[in-house]
Amino acid sequence: MSGISVLLVDDHPVVRAGLRAMLSDFEGIDVIAEAADGAAALREVDRLRLLGEPVDVVLMDLQMGAGMDGVTATGKLRQLNAPPPVLILTTYDTDADILAAVEAGASGYMLKDAPPEQIRQAVLSAAAGQTALAPEVAARLMGRIRNPEPALSAREVQLLELLAKGMTNKGIAKQLFISEATVKTHLVHIYTKLGVDNRTAAISVATKKRIIRSAGG
Amino acid sequence: MSGISVLLVDDHPVVRAGLRAMLSDFEGIDVIAEAADGAAALREVDRLRLLGEPVDVVLMDLQMGAGMDGVTATGKLRQLNAPPPVLILTTYDTDADILAAVEAGASGYMLKDAPPEQIRQAVLSAAAGQTALAPEVAARLMGRIRNPEPALSAREVQLLELLAKGMTNKGIAKQLFISEATVKTHLVHIYTKLGVDNRTAAISVATKKRIIRSAGG
DNA sequence: CGCGGAGTCAACCAAATGGTTGAGCAGCGA
DNA sequence: TCGCTGCTCAACCATTTGGTTGACTCCGCG
Known part of the structure; x- marks a missing residue:
């Protein structure tokens, strides 16, 4: 009590x-x-x-x-x-x-x-x-606050997670109820912020920076 | 005691x-x-x-x-x-x-x-x-005994590791001193064995199965 | 010796992805 | 209210990737 x-x-x-x-x-x-x-x-x-x-x-x-x-x-x-x-x-x-x-x-x-x-x-x-x-x-x-470099938005992190699961742009779009165009826009932003130019590199960097968890857990 | x-x-x-x-x-x-x-x-x-x-x-x-x-x-x-x-x-x-x-x-x-x-x-x-x-x-x-999964060859695992680092086919080819065509051949074999159809899914599955270590370590 | 697997490579086509520009809308803080 | 940021979408094009077929070598094994 x-x-x-x-x-x-x-x-x-x-x-x-x-x-x-x-x-x-x-x-x-x-x-x-x-x-x-x-x-x-x-x-x-x-x-x-x-x-x-x-x-x-x-x-x-x-x-x-x-x-x-x-x-x-x-x-x-x-x-x-x-x-x-x-x-x-x-x-x-x-x-x-x-x-x-x-x-x-x-x-x-x-x-x-x-x-x-x-x-x-x-x-x-x-x-x-x-x-x-x-x-x-x-x-x-x-x-995250201090660092001017990365600062991914919550939505971008969310995309990153789906990316890491191996989903295609189309699959991600369907899952998030947005268009492929939007997915691509987000991805470009993610690439820019992470300093990479393709999805696998984005996953690699994001995992290394502990922005997302790897599949294994 | x-x-x-x-x-x-x-x-x-x-x-x-x-x-x-x-x-x-x-x-x-x-x-x-x-x-x-x-x-x-x-x-x-x-x-x-x-x-x-x-x-x-x-x-x-x-x-x-x-x-x-x-x-x-x-x-x-x-x-x-x-x-x-x-x-x-x-x-x-x-x-x-x-x-x-x-x-x-x-x-x-x-x-x-x-x-x-x-x-x-x-x-x-x-x-x-x-x-x-x-x-x-x-x-x-x-x-597993009843239904053994096809094992990846050492070379394929090696490719997988470079894949997970975010490298492109061209980059992998250069790194391994082989042609892009060969890289693609290996990748197709890897996809088949892992039951996926693109590189990010391959990384996801391979990480989950601990065939490779994730970037985070 | 011949067979099969692993690794190498080429050519070709379809599909996915990357990159760019431009634009509308909602929320928030100055 | 204005301006900023984040999220959304479209159209377009270049490049990369995926998938297929076929072929050549090397090597170990029966």
């Missing part, structure tokens, strides 16, 4: 158990429920509200094997009224992941290899309505 | 805590040490032997952020005399990962999203000197 109530969302039982064990060591933080994917998370938030035990913070993974992914779930959660803050806890710190999460309305972004104390602080911040970024993530965002 | 002594090797504190919590629920299994990467694992095994508390089973992740990766560590462990069985516990079940682990001498391969009971059984099997494969992994191996 007195503590911050947390809902864990991760498809790995091992990770859920780890977070539960880790957070249970801290005063004032109570893990009151778990969910294995985004859809289950939405159900849990709903169920707990009806029980009069609303969730204070949702701790959410991004990559969710089979079910609804973390970004989608975050977006849907934020559409509730008085939505709980969503703290992303994931493995990767690429621009694509970070931007997508922030855009969806996440109030924090932490990495799984973070020390327990850092995760605790992030949960407290989120519960207090503040944002909490892992130092690595914060550094990336700062660099 | 009565239980099976386990060494956890994983670079994520969260996962180590989860495994520790999960395994501590089981009778007869004792987590006696942890390591954050392969090199630390080797040191731990050594140290515990000197203390007269040898490790019965090593529970090892494959992807280890910075330090020595799991395959390498497994190989080195197997070179000890009376080596402890190594049970791989990882996120991905790609052919390349599985084959590399088995080749390195792992005595089991489990996935992190496995239910606790399955992990327990695997630890017991490994301790008893038997092999333990997750059902998904076993299925993959069976399928």
Whole structure:
């Protein structure tokens, strides 16, 4: 009752158990429920509200094997009224992941290899309505702002991701509900910003700069 | 003393805590040490032997952020005399990962999203000197034997690597001292074997199958 | 020795991609 | 309100890539 109530969302039982064990060591933080994917998370938030035990913070993974992914779930959660803050806890710190999460309305972004104390602080911040970024993530965002060179727009990063999956211009156009012409326009901008002149080189540079994740993960 | 002594090797504190919590629920299994990467694992095994508390089973992740990766560590462990069985516990079940682990001498391969009971059984099997494969992994191996994929030749892999760097056919031709025509011939073979029809998709698939390393490394 | 696979190359055509110019629209901050 | 930026689209052309066919060499294996 007195503590911050947390809902864990991760498809790995091992990770859920780890977070539960880790957070249970801290005063004032109570893990009151778990969910294995985004859809289950939405159900849990709903169920707990009806029980009069609303969730204070949702701790959410991004990559969710089979079910609804973390970004989608975050977006849907934020559409509730008085939505709980969503703290992303994931493995990767690429621009694509970070931007997508922030855009969806996440109030924090932490990495799984973070020390327990850092995760605790992030949960407290989120519960207090503040944002909490892992130092690595914060550094990336700062660099993004400071750096006059790259600064790809969110839309461009989105295209880059589809590019890296091996999709053709036509496929990308269809997927994003825009014309091939627009896809080409975006690509030209991407090439210019990355200093390359074809799609494979763009993928290579973007992967190296951790703007996107490689296919392997 | 009565239980099976386990060494956890994983670079994520969260996962180590989860495994520790999960395994501590089981009778007869004792987590006696942890390591954050392969090199630390080797040191731990050594140290515990000197203390007269040898490790019965090593529970090892494959992807280890910075330090020595799991395959390498497994190989080195197997070179000890009376080596402890190594049970791989990882996120991905790609052919390349599985084959590399088995080749390195792992005595089991489990996935992190496995239910606790399955992990327990695997630890017991490994301790008893038997092999333990997750059902998904076993299925993959069976399928592979029944339906072997055409292997890429060394030359084709070499091309693939240059492809992934973003080079054009002309550039690749120059680099390898062959004609563009030859490059195209190789590419067609690569596409056929990978089941794709353009270079970016080839890179995507090859990265996913770990035939090549992604640019990010 | 002959067979087959791997690697090399050429010629040709279809399709995708790259590059350029120009332009309309929405949102945002000065 | 104006100007800027980002997103959208079109038309056009050059270049690259994809796909096919056929052919030559080298090399290991039965």
